[in-house]
Amino acid sequence: MSEILQQEFFGYTLLQIIIVLGAVVVGFIIIQKIASAFGGKKETSFGIKVKCLNCGWVGSVGKYDRRCRRCSSDSLEETG
Numbered sequence: 001m002s003e004i005l006q007q008e009f010f011g012y013t014l015l016q017i018i019i020v021l022g023a024v025v026v027g028f029i030i031i032q033k034i035a036s037a038f039g040g041k042k043e044t045s046f047g048i049k050v051k052c053l054n055c056g057w058v059g060s061v062g063k064y065d066r067r068c069r070r071c072s073s074d075s076l077e078e079t080g
Contacts, residue, residue: 050076 005015047060054073061067066076 048078049080052076055073 003011005018007014009017042061046063048063048066049058049060050066050068051058052068052071052073053075055071057068057070058079059069061069061076067074068076
C-alpha cells in the first residue's frame with residue numbers, strides 16, 4: 001500500500017494529491033455552509049392574506065385559488 005501512495009504523478013506523490021483533493025472538498029463544504037448561514041433561506045410564499053367580504057373570515061388563501069375557506073365565497077379583499 002505504501003508503494004502505491006509513493007507513486008509520482010506530475011511531480012507529486014499520490015498521497016499529496018489525495019490530501020489536496022480532500023482539503024478542497026472540505027473547503028468547498030465549509031464555504032457552502034457559511035454562504036447558506038449568511039444568505040439565509042429565501043422564503044417563498046404562494047399565499048396572500050385576505051378578508052372575506054361575505055362572512056368576515058380573515059386568513060391566508062392561495063395566490064391562484066382565491067376562495068374563502070369558511071364560506072367558499074370569492075369576494076375577498078387583500079389585507080397585506
